[in-house]
Amino acid sequence: MLNQAFTELEQLETVIQQLGDRARVETVGLIPFKAREFPIYSIVMGSMRSDVPVLAFFGGVHGLEKIGSEVILSYLQTIIQLLDWDEEFAQRLERSRLVFMPIVNPVGVFRGTRCNANGVDLMRNAPIEGSGNTKLYSGHRLSPRLPWYRGDGSQMEAEAQALCQVVQRHVTNAPLSIALDLHSGFGIHDRLWFPYASRKQPFPDIAEAHALKSLFDRCYPNHFYKIEPMSQEYVINGDLWDYLYDSFSQSDNRQGLFLPLTLEMGSWLWLRKSPLHLFQRHGLFHPLLPHRQQRILRRHFTLFDFLYRSLLYPAKWSRLDSGQLNMNRQQALALWYA
Ligand SMILES: [Zn+2]
Numbered sequence: 001m002l003n004q005a006f007t008e009l010e011q012l013e014t015v016i017q018q019l020g021d022r023a024r025v026e027t028v029g030l031i032p033f034k035a036r037e038f039p040i041y042s043i044v045m046g047s048m049r050s051d052v053p054v055l056a057f058f059g060g061v062h063g064l065e066k067i068g069s070e071v072i073l074s075y076l077q078t079i080i081q082l083l084d085w086d087e088e089f090a091q092r093l094e095r096s097r098l099v100f101m102p103i104v105n106p107v108g109v110f111r112g113t114r115c116n117a118n119g120v121d122l123m124r125n126a127p128i129e130g131s132g133n134t135k136l137y138s139g140h141r142l143s144p145r146l147p148w149y150r151g152d153g154s155q156m157e158a159e160a161q162a163l164c165q166v167v168q169r170h171v172t173n174a175p176l177s178i179a180l181d182l183h184s185g186f187g188i189h190d191r192l193w194f195p196y197a198s199r200k201q202p203f204p205d206i207a208e209a210h211a212l213k214s215l216f217d218r219c220y221p222n223h224f225y226k227i228e229p230m231s232q233e234y235v236i237n238g239d240l241w242d243y244l245y246d247s248f249s250q251s252d253n254r255q256g257l258f259l260p261l262t263l264e265m266g267s268w269l270w271l272r273k274s275p276l277h278l279f280q281r282h283g284l285f286h287p288l289l290p291h292r293q294q295r296i297l298r299r300h301f302t303l304f305d306f307l308y309r310s311l312l313y314p315a316k317w318s319r320l321d322s323g324q325l326n327m328n329r330q331q332a333l334a335l336w337y338a
Contacts (some may be wrong), residue, residue, distance in 0.1 A: 019045070027039045051175060060106070061163070063106075064108065068183055072102040104122065116159055189226045205259060206333075210329070244258075
């Protein structure tokens with residue numbers, strides 16, 4: 001374990017080196033593990049002005065689902081190449097900001113565990129309670145030896161604090177922002193979840209979420225995402241995104257719109273294609289065959305590009321008049337909450 005390679009971290013550090021002065025890199029946490037210490041990096045590219053839109057990517061919150069980290073690393077490698085010749089991409093960055101936290105839970109990714117070194121499930125770790133029918137997997141305080149442990153409630157884990165700090169410093173300070181948190185493992189469909197995860201009630205920006213979905217449906221009628229509030233599938237305690245969204249939307253000087261999204265890549269599809277996955281450590285959460293992994297590394301780039309452009313040209317979804325707001329809200333209620 002001491003000298004074991006940490007491939008994803010090595011790849012991330014190579015990407016950071018290649019970006020050079022085209023990005024601002026910070027070490028937002030140092031997580032001790034045995035005799036080693038793993039950094040949590042954040043990468044910020046583009047304009048630092050407070051009036052530009054922001055798109056942010058987070059991966060590896062659940063270490064076992066390391067395909068999320070790999071997809072972000074792959075996207076960063078593409079961006080590095082684009083910056084070499086694509087002037088239009090460089091111009092986009094002058095009027096927007098991209099934020100990346102590819103490995104939020106380095107010990108988890110290194111060991112291949114869902115939780116961090118303290119046995120805490122970081123996506124159950126925020127000070128927010130789920131309401132309604134919660135289960136063990138919704139997050140509990142029984143024991144760190146059981147999965148989905150929330151922590152003892154005294155304070156958030158260092159990794160969760162680092163994520164919140166990056167969101168509050170570089171994302172929610174913008175007039176318009178989207179955060180995309182990459183996970184894998186639930187079901188056979190790729191899902192795109194928006195708040196709430198903690199309660200089965202519509203979140204305040206449901207009209208905008210619906211308008212964004214309509215725009216995506218219209219532009220990519222053959223897309224394969226199931227877009228829905230996360231609580232449609234299950235309700236959890238301690239969701240970091242609900243916590244960050246509520247802190248943002250309930251603050252006195254709230255300005256603009258912050259939309260946290262979770263991309264849950266449906267890994268049961270990979271399992272169905274090769275049942276041997278069941279018997280391997282990463283199998284349930286990770287495509288093991290190289291061609292399948294390659295496919296997943298590029299599969300979501302259309303979505304990433306759409307989200308980026310929707311932030312640059314937001315008229316059709318985030319600047320709705322009262323009639324459009326009302327119509328989208330009614331359609332959202334009928335679609336998701338009837
Ligand atoms: Zn996950």
